[in-house]
Amino acid sequence: MAKIVGGVTTSHIPAIGNAIANELFEDPYWKPFFDGYPKAREWLAEVKPDVAIVVYNDHGLNFFLDKMPTFSIGAAPEYQNKDEGWGLKPLPPYPGDPELSWHIIESLVNDEFDICSCQEMAVDHGFTVPMALLWPDQTQRPVRTIPVAVNTVQHPLPTPARCLKLGEAIGRAVASYPKDLKVVVLGTGGLSHQLDGERAGFINKDFDLMCLEKIVDEPEALAKYSIHDLVRLAGAQGAELILWLIMRGALGRKVSKVHSNYHIPISNTGAGLLVLESAA
Amino acid sequence: MAKIVGGVTTSHIPAIGNAIANELFEDPYWKPFFDGYPKAREWLAEVKPDVAIVVYNDHGLNFFLDKMPTFSIGAAPEYQNKDEGWGLKPLPPYPGDPELSWHIIESLVNDEFDICSCQEMAVDHGFTVPMALLWPDQTQRPVRTIPVAVNTVQHPLPTPARCLKLGEAIGRAVASYPKDLKVVVLGTGGLSHQLDGERAGFINKDFDLMCLEKIVDEPEALAKYSIHDLVRLAGAQGAELILWLIMRGALGRKVSKVHSNYHIPISNTGAGLLVLESAA
Amino acid sequence: MTAPHEPIPGTTIFDGRMAMKGYPLNKMCYSFNEAAARQEFLADEDAYCAKFGLTDEQKTAIKERNALALLAAGGNIYYLAKFIGMLGLNVQDIGAQQTGMTVEEFKAKLKAAGN
């Protein structure tokens, strides 16, 4: 039977992609951020997952306002990045696991989640940056991937409570898959940041630290916030916390913290890293 | 406050569009079908709705398998038909009511329905044929429209139970809209038919008549079926019954039957027409 | 992909398994929503099928206008309907082809369902 072995949360901002491209790992600005990742990679090397479910938000690459689904799940044999408007180079495609994708989609739709299934899907920095942080060697693709894209562009966004429930339903779906597979779930984005408006540059360290603590043992406390609360407390793009809640829901009730890191500022964000292991 | 005053169910098959174009209203094959509609139009003329929420399925015009949402709701200022592959002529656009659309989408997403919002949307025969049957004068658009498109192309389809619940949630959403508006809900498609496979031409009169009866006072009985049950009992495309269930859910618990008609065959289908009035 | 249901004779559920099989075929048929695509196909069928990466099985089924073979190759009836409509065929023509009847027999069968 397939099993979710744990999850990782990480920022996904484009600036990280640039820093990786320029190998700024020892640069004083970037070092406190990048230094968090070796431990996460060690954990992954130990766990050896077969599949990564990558919960992220599309930032206007694969989805436009003509058709803006709340929850989209990839069911393609592979996923490709694109230029995104600023000339990013094509990366080797990320292999998918369409059979597991369809199993999850069937399970979720029967569980009354109204999923958008995507048999072709371009993935943006919300997906590629976390993958590069956790599996830096771009010539290798040691895990198959299932992208789960969540609308954070067009309000209304799904409520934090709904997102936690989606995660729980993903957990049930994976647990009912008959093949022996180890699955990790990535919750990407966050923590507090705001790019737009006179309030641009807003960061809320206290709120971020509280999230990093509560999400381990008490995610329901975070799921009580409204989207409007999150925008107020974490900034307009801080609402990406809902992606972490989906990840957390999928891990099951009991998890243990393997590793965490937090650093301000990375570009305009408070960057949080967390490695959680599901109870055996 | 806005109010749902009632609903209409009707077949939407392309052959009806051809018959209308060729004015076959008195043709012996078509007469028993078309003769059902004057009473429905009389009821609409009496009720004078401001808005029609049109629940239909896209047959591969606006949505492809690259992005196949379960439930999509139009939020555009107007909606346009297209050629559909067999050279249909452009019709005058159907005016939308984006303000009411957004109200409904917000209400549904907060009610934990995972909606795909569509700010541009081409509408196919699933939408245009019912509109032409109920408002034949194509030079006039006396109602504003809100298209609700449901995935019946790519399994898993939403369950009948989920569809009834979506309808109920649409009912709550409309009831909470502050403007004084009269709203009708169209449930299009059905009844039993199958286009594909060695079982093509399958029609189940007993099942259709049972649906026409139960949907009035006991829609829960129909919501108990699985999609697989519907395919077995009503044919592969008979699963369009879920569109009727969304309509029915929106009307509230108590409705009265104003008019009904049933005729076999129209093209490959059992064609059911039903006019239901919501309790005052 | 989950709990398999009892099969329904003469009926293929278009689920994930069929979707994976039929993707290029369905994508080609979806393109027929545009008149220009239909013209391009009719001008050079083989080149158009190759452009969408159809499998040999799919190419043959297209060439032979064989509805059952198109379905078996992963075609979805909603997209195939664009192909069928482009050929000037209707759902009765295709119904007859799939059931091995003449069109008149197929129409009579439909009529009989009303009795």
Add this chain to the structure above:
Amino acid sequence: MTAPHEPIPGTTIFDGRMAMKGYPLNKMCYSFNEAAARQEFLADEDAYCAKFGLTDEQKTAIKERNALALLAAGGNIYYLAKFIGMLGLNVQDIGAQQTGMTVEEFKAKLKAAGN
């Protein structure tokens, strides 16, 4: 469109109301995902804006590279980011512009949030 929330100073929620206002502007910015579209825009900005049916307010905001005006005209930050990226600006440049700071001041403000 439903229950209005308490406003958050300096923050515009991109809801249905803003979406209706910004559609042509956002559609244009979404097109910048393609390099060819960016070249077409840069070759003749006015013609490209007209092609997407931008309002006068939107055209002016584009011409002036004014982030706050673009947001007020219904622009969504995710699509505007394509425009900003195309101009070679980053989120700190835009943050500074929106808050009326120099880029150095804006960076210092971010850093201070870590204390």
